[in-house]
Amino acid sequence: MILMEDIIREGHPALRQRAEEVTFPLSAEDKQLAADLHEYVVNSQDDEISEKYGLRAGIGLAAPQVNRSKRIFALHIESDEEKGISLIAINPRIVSHSVEKTYLSTGEGCLSVDRDVEGYVPRYARITVKAFDTEGKEYKKRLKGLPAIAFQHELDHLNGVMFYDHIDPRDPYKPIPDATPFER
Incomplete structure (x- = not known):
């Protein structure tokens, strides 16, 4: 089980490297890594489990955040x-995206960043993605809203990019052209 102490923090060089492609069939180690990443995001949203193990709530976690250079991440978003x-x-990978942009009006956070970083992070409002599951089957999804934002955030981790790299350092709340804020 992944715990907070297993998640590396900003400044660690692994967070700035492009993660390696994964080959199929998955090794037992890679299957376990994928399952562990998913288990963390599910458990971190369960009040009882997160309190017991001191987990910070998260909706996504990428392999580089646990110091593994693999192009794997997990997302878990429950919403009414x-x-x-x-x-x-x-x-x-993202295979297509909207021209329209969006951003979280409250800003983004990250399990690898232990501080609040203010500012708007521009993201595509709608994306079409392709990825593989643990059995090696490719799937395609169309995402919008929070799932689209979270997918782009985690994909950035696989490319050595941190969310705050997208924030304008001179004007963190500068209006983003063609963007509609996403209220969480």
């Missing part, structure tokens, strides 16, 4: 207002 999502993405 919109369609929730729970997935493992292996070798994910």
Whole structure:
């Protein structure tokens, strides 16, 4: 089980490296890594489990955040207002995206960042993605809203990019052209 002490923090060089493609069939080690990443995001949203193990709530976790250079991440978003999502993405990519942008009006956070970083992080409002599951089957999804934002955040981790790299350092709350804020 992944705990907070297993998650590396900003400044660690692994967070700035492009993660390696994963080969199929998955090794037992890679299957376990994918399952562990998914288990963390599910457990971190359970009040009882997160309190017991001191987990910070998160909706996504990427392999580089546990110091593993693998193109794997997990997302888990439960929601009443919109369609929730729970997935493992292996070798994910965005195959198309909207011109329209969005951003979290409250800003983004990250399990690898122990401080509040203010500012708008521009993201595509709608994306079509392809990735593989743990059995090596490719899937395609169309995402919008929080799932689209979270997918882009985790994909950035696989490319050595931190969310705050997208924030304008001179004007963190500068309006983003063609963007509609996403209220969480």
